[in-house]
Amino acid sequence: MAELLRIESEVEQFKTELLYRHRQAEENRLRENQAAIQIQSWVRACKVRAYLSHLHKKAIIIQKIWRGFTARAHFRQMVKEAYFIMKMNFYEEMAVRIQRRWRGFFARKFIHNFYARKRYLEGVAANNELVRREMDEIEELQKRERDCLKMVREQTAKVYQAYRSHHLLSTKQCPGVLNPSFGSAPQEREQLLRQVKYQPPTRLAPRRKTCVLSMSDPAAPSFPESLESPWIKTNGTSSSILPPIGSKKQQGLLREPGEVWEQRVNCPDLTLRLQTSYIKLHRTLRSGSMLYHQDLSQPMPRNTFRR
Amino acid sequence: MSQRQIIQVFEQYQKSRMQFVQTVADLASRQQNIEILQNAGVMSLLRPLMLDVVPGVQQTAALALGRLADHSDDLAEAVVKEDILPHLVHSLASQNRSYKKAAAFVLRAVAKHSPQLAQSVVACGGVDALVLCLEEFDPGVKEAAAWALGYIARHNASLSQSVVDAGAVPLLVLCLLEPEMALKRIAASTLSDICKHTPELAQTVVESGAIAHLAQMILSPDAKLKRQVFSALSQISKHSVSLAEMVIEAEIFPAAMVCLRDQDEYVKKNISTLMREVVKHTPELSQVIVNCGGMAAVIDYLGNCHGNLRLPGIMMLGYVAAHSENLAMAVILSKGVPQLSLCLSEETEHHIKAATVWSIGQIGRHTPEHAKAVATANLLPKLLQLYMDAGSSEDLQAKSKKALKSILQKCTYLPGLEPLLYDAPSNILKHVVCQFSKVLPHDSKARRLFVTSGGLKKVQEIEAEPGSVLQEHINAINSCFPEEIVRYYSPGYSEVLLERLENYQPA
Numbered sequence: 001m002a003e004l005l006r007i008e009s010e011v012e013q014f015k016t017e018l019l020y021r022h023r024q025a026e027e028n029r030l031r032e033n034q035a036a037i038q039i040q041s042w043v044r045a046c047k048v049r050a051y052l053s054h055l056h057k058k059a060i061i062i063q064k065i066w067r068g069f070t071a072r073a074h075f076r077q078m079v080k081e082a083y084f085i086m087k088m089n090f091y092e093e094m095a096v097r098i099q100r101r102w103r104g105f106f107a108r109k110f111i112h113n114f115y116a117r118k119r120y121l122e123g124v125a126a127n128n129e130l131v132r133r134e135m136d137e138i139e140e141l142q143k144r145e146r147d148c149l150k151m152v153r154e155q156t157a158k159v160y161q162a163y164r165s166h167h168l169l170s171t172k173q174c175p176g177v178l179n180p181s182f183g184s185a186p187q188e189r190e191q192l193l194r195q196v197k198y199q200p201p202t203r204l205a206p207r208r209k210t211c212v213l214s215m216s217d218p219a220a221p222s223f224p225e226s227l228e229s230p231w232i233k234t235n236g237t238s239s240s241i242l243p244p245i246g247s248k249k250q251q252g253l254l255r256e257p258g259e260v261w262e263q264r265v266n267c268p269d270l271t272l273r274l275q276t277s278y279i280k281l282h283r284t285l286r287s288g289s290m291l292y293h294q295d296l297s298q299p300m301p302r303n304t305f306r307r
Numbered sequence: 308m309s310q311r312q313i314i315q316v317f318e319q320y321q322k323s324r325m326q327f328v329q330t331v332a333d334l335a336s337r338q339q340n341i342e343i344l345q346n347a348g349v350m351s352l353l354r355p356l357m358l359d360v361v362p363g364v365q366q367t368a369a370l371a372l373g374r375l376a377d378h379s380d381d382l383a384e385a386v387v388k389e390d391i392l393p394h395l396v397h398s399l400a401s402q403n404r405s406y407k408k409a410a411a412f413v414l415r416a417v418a419k420h421s422p423q424l425a426q427s428v429v430a431c432g433g434v435d436a437l438v439l440c441l442e443e444f445d446p447g448v449k450e451a452a453a454w455a456l457g458y459i460a461r462h463n464a465s466l467s468q469s470v471v472d473a474g475a476v477p478l479l480v481l482c483l484l485e486p487e488m489a490l491k492r493i494a495a496s497t498l499s500d501i502c503k504h505t506p507e508l509a510q511t512v513v514e515s516g517a518i519a520h521l522a523q524m525i526l527s528p529d530a531k532l533k534r535q536v537f538s539a540l541s542q543i544s545k546h547s548v549s550l551a552e553m554v555i556e557a558e559i560f561p562a563a564m565v566c567l568r569d570q571d572e573y574v575k576k577n578i579s580t581l582m583r584e585v586v587k588h589t590p591e592l593s594q595v596i597v598n599c600g601g602m603a604a605v606i607d608y609l610g611n612c613h614g615n616l617r618l619p620g621i622m623m624l625g626y627v628a629a630h631s632e633n634l635a636m637a638v639i640l641s642k643g644v645p646q647l648s649l650c651l652s653e654e655t656e657h658h659i660k661a662a663t664v665w666s667i668g669q670i671g672r673h674t675p676e677h678a679k680a681v682a683t684a685n686l687l688p689k690l691l692q693l694y695m696d697a698g699s700s701e702d703l704q705a706k707s708k709k710a711l712k713s714i715l716q717k718c719t720y721l722p723g724l725e726p727l728l729y730d731a732p733s734n735i736l737k738h739v740v741c742q743f744s745k746v747l748p749h750d751s752k753a754r755r756l757f758v759t760s761g762g763l764k765k766v767q768e769i770e771a772e773p774g775s776v777l778q779e780h781i782n783a784i785n786s787c788f789p790e791e792i793v794r795y796y797s798p799g800y801s802e803v804l805l806e807r808l809e810n811y812q813p814a
Contacts, residue, residue, distance in 0.1 A: 131564065135567070
């Protein structure tokens with residue numbers, strides 16, 4: 001019975017304990033639930049994490065391998081390109097050297113040739129000197145010509161003056177003005193007067209053309225024609241009108257007077273004979289000379305050259 | 308009255324008419340009688356006498372009329388107004404040669420005064436009649452006709468065109484071949500007057516083969532003929548390159564240079580004009596002239612003559628030098644620059660000085676070598692002086708400024724530049740200082756010379772606005788020299804030193 005009482009009291013205790021424990025459990029249910037959830041979620045998370053990290057690692061491995069592959073391919077390409085560029089640079093460098101030399105040569109030779117320019121300028125200077133000298137010479141010549149002409153003109157003017165002042169000449173009876181009688185020699189003009197031949201003025205038409213209308217004067221200064229001097233005694237032909245009396249020209253086809261005589265004298269037969277026999281030179285000569293003297297009175301003997 | 312007495316009356320009248328016209332013709336040859344004759348109404352009296360029966364009276368009346376019209380302008384107008392011209396033109400076709408000469412003389416005398424009078428001569432058919440006269444045999448008639456045509460063509464292009472349209476040019480070229488010297492001269496002068504107006508007229512003259520004939524007459528001994536020939540050739544060649552080339556192809560050039568030493572001044576002037584007109588077109592033509600020694604000839608010519616005669620020679624040197632630096636160097640080597648500086652100092656007229664200055668500018672503007680040649684001849688101060696001189700004409704001032712600028716931009720010859728530092732105005736000064744700033748950084752001897760000659764001092768004294776180009780150049784120059792030297796030469800340095808002295812307390 002005590003046990004029963006005890007158990008009955010325990011039942012009450014038990015009931016209250018049960019209720020209390022239920023209540024506690026009810027109160028802890030949420031907490032425990034949450035805790036359980038948390039634990040479970042944590043476990044799930046660990047699982048997932050493990051899975052993810054596994055995946056990551058595998059993905060990384062794949063990517064690593066892939067990247068290496070691609071990079072090596074890229075690198076090979078880069079190396080090729082770099083090599084190519086290096087080669088091209090080298091070629092270009094060499095080409096630039098060639099072109100530089102060529103351009104320098106071409107420019108110096110064909111575009112601006114310094115030595116050609118120098119030679120040209122020296123040539124110009126030399127040519128200038130030459131031209132100057134030549135022109136000096138020509139000028140000198142022209143000047144001399146002009147002086148000569150001037151002198152001739154002056155001389156003719158003087159002669160003309162002398163011709164016009166013929167009356168001042170001294171005669172045998174009476175010495176002229178220019179020939180002073182007190183000792184000294186006759187003057188220069190006197191000498192000139194004596195040299196000039198006096199011609200009485202003729203009725204010929206004046207030699208110079210005179211213009212009827214004087215308007216063309218400004219344009220045409222007539223060059224003085226006084227170079228000829230008909231008044232000085234010249235040794236050559238005189239300017240007379242009539243032909244000289246003595247010369248009578250033969251008419252017709254007659255031969256010159258000496259020609260026929262020469263032909264009769266220089267007979268080729270005789271010379272041949274002379275050449276052939278030189279011993280009898282004298283005899284043949286004699287006989288030949290007799291032939292000559294005979295020919296004068298007799299008609300001509302037959303000669304081989306007469307046709 | 309008997310027949311003889313009646314005839315005597317007529318003979319007397321004829322004698323008195325003849326005497327009248329002869330006296331009037333003689334009086335008209337003197338300048339002082341013209342007024343009196345004009346007042347006495349000689350024109351209206353001469354007009355009926357030109358229609359006279361007796362040919363001698365006609366001719367002398369025409370001669371008198373010609374002389375009157377020759378002397379003065381209003382008498383020529385009176386001739387036109389009195390309607391004498393149509394009758395003259397009509398009778399030109401029919402009368403004998405002395406009358407033709409007299410009539411052509413009248414036409415020439417009328418046409419020479421002004422374009423309007425020449426136009427009136429053309430309007431009454433004078434040109435055709437004169438061209439008909441050119442076909443005559445007598446050289447005197449041809450000469451008078453050619454002279455009249457020349458005076459008509461001289462005035463302007465349309466009158467020349469009417470002369471050419473009448474077919475005068477081939478006949479004039481034929482006249483060139485005649486043996487008479489006077490006719491050749493007049494024909495050459497007329498061709499020159501025709502060619503000078505337009506290129507088309509010159510082309511017409513060239514196409515009738517004038518150049519070859521003119522070229523043959525270059526070495527003739529007659530000076531007046533040579534004047535006209537060279538004048539004609541220069542008028543032809545001035546218009547265009549092709550015409551100038553045609554003139555050169557006639558191979559006148561080495562031979563014609565002898566004429567630059569001729570006695571006659573105008574021959575020399577005309578041939579240098581011809582050379583100038585040829586040279587101004589292209590470098591190749593200048594090359595031809597330089598190659599046959601033209602430079603030496605022209606420079607000697609410049610030395611021998613004075614005044615206006617030098618102008619074509621000076622311009623020729625300028626044109627040659629303007630084409631290329633080769634040719635400019637050829638001019639320098641032929642001793643052109645000393646000659647030009649002589650011309651500059653001897654001549655007084657402004658237009659000649661302007662031309663000389665222009666030529667110097669063309670020579671010096673190509674490279675530093677050329678500028679040095681100009682500077683060593685001491686020309687830069689002269690150019691500056693001409694620019695600054697208030698008495699110079701505007702043209703001269705403008706040209707000297709331009710020449711100075713173009714030479715300065717290439718000049719590296721510092722002793723030549725130094726005198727310019729002192730007097731130049733600021734627009735020239737900046738170029739001078741610019742040149743100094745280009746040369747001084749590289750040349751130590753030049754720097755030393757610059758300091759000792761007082762140039763640095765002068766540069767310090769220049770006042771320039773900060774930031775202007777001049778200031779930059781001055782700074783560039785100052786940076787070539789050590790600080791102390793620059794400070795030593797700066798203005799007012801002695802006062803600064805004295806101030807320092809006053810404030811100094813000895814320790």
